[in-house]
Amino acid sequence: MNELRIGVIGTGGIGRDHIRRITHVITGAKVVAVSDINKRVAKEVAQQYDAKFYDSGEELIASPEVDAVVVTSSDQTHAKYVLACIAAGKYVLCEKPLASTAKDCLEIVKAETAYGKRLVQVGFMRRFDRGYQALKEVIKSGKIGAPLLIHACHRNRSHIPEFTSDMVIVTSGIHEIDISRWLLDEDYESGQVLTGKQNRNSKAGLIDPQIMLLKTKSGVLIDVEVNLCSGYGYDIQCEVVGEKGTVRLPDPNTVLVRSEGQHSYEIYSEWSERFIEAYDIEFQQWVNAVKKDAVDGPSAWDGYSACIAADALIKSRNNSIVEPIITAERPQLYK
Numbered sequence: 001m002n003e004l005r006i007g008v009i010g011t012g013g014i015g016r017d018h019i020r021r022i023t024h025v026i027t028g029a030k031v032v033a034v035s036d037i038n039k040r041v042a043k044e045v046a047q048q049y050d051a052k053f054y055d056s057g058e059e060l061i062a063s064p065e066v067d068a069v070v071v072t073s074s075d076q077t078h079a080k081y082v083l084a085c086i087a088a089g090k091y092v093l094c095e096k097p098l099a100s101t102a103k104d105c106l107e108i109v110k111a112e113t114a115y116g117k118r119l120v121q122v123g124f125m126r127r128f129d130r131g132y133q134a135l136k137e138v139i140k141s142g143k144i145g146a147p148l149l150i151h152a153c154h155r156n157r158s159h160i161p162e163f164t165s166d167m168v169i170v171t172s173g174i175h176e177i178d179i180s181r182w183l184l185d186e187d188y189e190s191g192q193v194l195t196g197k198q199n200r201n202s203k204a205g206l207i208d209p210q211i212m213l214l215k216t217k218s219g220v221l222i223d224v225e226v227n228l229c230s231g232y233g234y235d236i237q238c239e240v241v242g243e244k245g246t247v248r249l250p251d252p253n254t255v256l257v258r259s260e261g262q263h264s265y266e267i268y269s270e271w272s273e274r275f276i277e278a279y280d281i282e283f284q285q286w287v288n289a290v291k292k293d294a295v296d297g298p299s300a301w302d303g304y305s306a307c308i309a310a311d312a313l314i315k316s317r318n319n320s321i322v323e324p325i326i327t328a329e330r331p332q333l334y335k
């Protein structure tokens with residue numbers, strides 16, 4: 001295959017960043033089509049990248065000029081576009097979350113299973129981050145012994161006005177839900193959310209911060225601070241505690257400065273910068289895999305597994321009890 005012809009649905013911040021990445025950073029693909037609910041912006045982006053503007057995501061997916069699709073529209077629209085891609089037999093890289101609810105994810109899993117081949121990859125880009133990969137290698141090597149605990153934190157500098165209390169979990173916390181499951185290579189048994197004193201810099205009515213507590217099937221306990229208004233930067237921390245040692249996610253690209261009586265390093269302010277290399281690797285590997293007709297990145301099943309945990313956490317926050325996380329049976333396609 002020559003260059004993979006990609007259509008991008010969603011030309012907001014992350015969509016434009018992926019279009020830049022496909023055009024200028026990775027090889028083997030080009031953006032030929034774009035669409036967005038905000039047609040004016042989509043038209044501008046189409047012109048800038050010499051791509052064709054489509055009136056709707058559905059028309060873009062159906063176009064014979066599009067080989068594969070990237071979905072970066074709002075979370076609630078992911079499921080319908082991914083389902084349309086499966087119906088059209090096209091590969092799709094969908095940003096996280098795969099859908100806003102586990103029920104919608106399961107529909108995607110069912111459609112893909114019926115199609116009989118993996119077409120869907122979910123944008124859990126942290127799995128491509130060198131830091132997380134090194135963390136997983138240490139766990140697998142047995143050096144720290146069997147994992148017992150994960151302490152993690154997910155701090156955004158500030159949040160967009162549209163953020164809701166559920167999005168704190170399903171849009172931001174979802175990365176932590178996925179990455180802990182991937183690091184430990186096991187599913188969850190139960191989850192709980194704790195809430196407390198509110199950050200006065202967060203939007204009124206937004207429950208922020210929230211503490212997500214998860215327990216895996218073997219009993220590993222995970223605590224995650226999800227804090228959308230740290231006020232100082234985008235800060236992602238993760239420490240795995242094992243039976244005989246611990247391993248911690250490194251801060252990326254850091255130089256340590258000693259000056260004026262201080263020892264300091266810079267903290268990123270945006271997630272797109274913090275994980276820029278992971279996104280680049282994710283996209284290059286996806287394009288290579290699509291061209292070989294064999295996608296193997298985070299699957300629709302991974303998208304579903306993260307969302308079923310997110311659903312339980314949201315329910316727990318509303319009911320103030322520990323919620324069981326009950327996963328459907330994993331179809332053969334994902335074993």
Ligand code: ISE
Nearest residue numbers: 096154156171172173175271
């Ligand atoms: C955003 O949508 C992302 O996906 C970022 O990776 C995440 O860290 C941030 O909290 C979300 O708002």
